[in-house]
Amino acid sequence: MRAVIGSALGLGLLFMLTLASIDPVDLALGVTLGAVLVALLGRRLRLAPDGVAVAPIQRAVWFPVFLGAVFAEILVGTWDMALRVVHLRDLKHPGVVRFPIGERSEHGVAISALATTLSPGSVLLEIDWERRDLVFHFIDVSDPDRLRERFERFYDRYQRKVFP
Amino acid sequence: MIIVLSDILTVLGLAILTIGVYGFVRMPDVYTQLHAASKAGFLGIVALLASTALHGDGAIITRAVLITVLLALTTPVAAHAIGRAAHRREEPMHISEAVDETVDDR
Structure with missing residues (x-):
């Protein structure tokens, strides 16, 4: 679940970078689109677990x-x-x-x-x-x-x- | 002072972009062209964005930063995609003394 949320949030941030916008509405739209993509494409879009922890x-x-x-x-x-x-x-x-x-x-x-x-x-x-x-x-x-x-x-x- | 700095950054950005374009024409194969064209442009565009940000208000500075981050993330990915495609198609390097440590894998 954490990986899904992380991936959706990451895609949302990428959406904002693409628009060069910091509007919260754009962030919400980006995260929503990201969540839809993650749901559709599954594991292919999820972040790989990071094996090494850093403080x-x-x-x-x-x-x-x-x-x-x-x-x-x-x-x-x-x-x-x-x-x-x-x-x-x-x-x-x-x-x-x-x-x-x-x-x-x-x-x-x-x-x-x-x-x-x-x-x-x-x-x-x-x-x-x-x-x-x-x-x-x-x-x-x-x-x-x-x-x-x-x-x-x-x-x-x-x-x-x-x-x- | 800000105007002078902004002008310097603009000229620097244009110079880097011009060198990138010339490099694309001058370099002999797809790999070396990639170095000149795709990534030399990153610093050129960042210099132009910095020049714009010097004149602008908070919103323009924010946009300049966001565009810089987007370019920093996407430029290497685009270069990698082109480079990988060329490598998999076994595009030759047109320089006689070029080194290829993967040649035994083919």
Whole structure:
């Protein structure tokens, strides 16, 4: 029941974001539509249970830090992409690389994928649950091991405390 | 001061969007085009929204924030959908030194 309400509320909030509105009537309409969708589509729209619990205070304290780190990655990625587009940096070694999922929960995998894909220069292609790998395309994979190390370091420093 | 900052953000946003469009034309394959076109635009639009928010009242600032959050959630999903489709269709990378760690899986 909690998952159903959570999913309906999440869809309601997405509806409000789409309308760029904070009108309570829009929220009510969004939650109603979300509830109808959840009822019609069932489990396909429900949030997966988060296996790892994080104290809400810890999450609240570290969330701004995590957001700041993601924003910094976006700035660095945009700058790097801009240099490559205007021919000031080489475009020699783009490619597809595998990153181990490691200890991430399902929510953690989703957040890692979202945060990494948001930054220009990296896009999630697949999640391989059998091999427990995330498959990304990166604009520069001249040193794949360094990329993997950086990906893990970002998770350990900023994400683990918020979305493990 | 606010007007100057707003103008700077507008020019920055337009510059980023222009680079994104040029990148789409310049990049050789669908994967690299994705980096330039879809996501470089995110920061460009956010800069334009920030510029608008500097002039606006509370309602406009709220809208700018909501649009930013929506873009932050949907831009990666759209890029992932296109990237996954290209990968599953085995779209080639048109750069000779490109790396593919999934090539053995095919």
